Amino acid sequence: MSVEDKDVDSGAALHWRALEGLYASAPINQLFSSRLEVIGEGHARILFDIDPTVFHAGGAAHGTIYFKMLDDAAFYAANTLVTDRFLLTTSFNLLFSRPVRGGRVTAEGRWVSGRRRVLVAEARLIDEEGEEVGRGTGTFMRSHMALSSLPGYGG
Incomplete structure (x- = not known):
């Protein structure tokens, strides 16, 4: 159990580690050098290494990579609050502010609102x-x- 987990109900910590296992087991994530870290209730982080295999013709990361990182980080931040069901993305709005030409990128996700049917x-x-x-x-x-x-969810 990590230092962060010691301050948390053991059930929550087990759920968070299981979400990390779920991310790691998803077939799509075998295509990328990335790792999920659930850092607390409503907070998740994806560490993602960008290399030329994900570039568009202009020599920077394609927008699909931005979407994947942002969606995954937000999704897992929200799913920390839901322990019984898998969530589905119903909509996602993106803002691109700078091109990424390589290196480590961190996606930081944070739950904003909702706990019942719809989460933001x-x-x-x-x-x-x-x-x-x-x-x-x-x-x-x-x-x-x-x-x-x-x-992947149960270990």
Whole structure:
């Protein structure tokens, strides 16, 4: 158990570690060098290494990469508050502020509102120099899929 987990109900900490396992097991995440860290209730971080394999013709990260990082960070921040069901993204708004030409990018997700049917979370992307390169806000709703039934969620 990490230092952060010692101050948290053990059930919450187990849920957070299981969400990290769920992220790591998703087939799409085998295509990227990335890692999820759930850092507390309503907070998640994705560490993502950008290399030329994800560039568009202009030599910077394609917008789909921004979306993936922002959506995932916001999604997992929201799913820290929902322990029984997998959430689904129902909408997501993006703002691109700078191109990313490589290196480590951190997506920081934060739950904003809602706990019942619809949750709202936001995320921002920070490059290696500490500059914000993008941000987004998403809405997420509970699905019919039990988290416990998904590969990777239980360890």
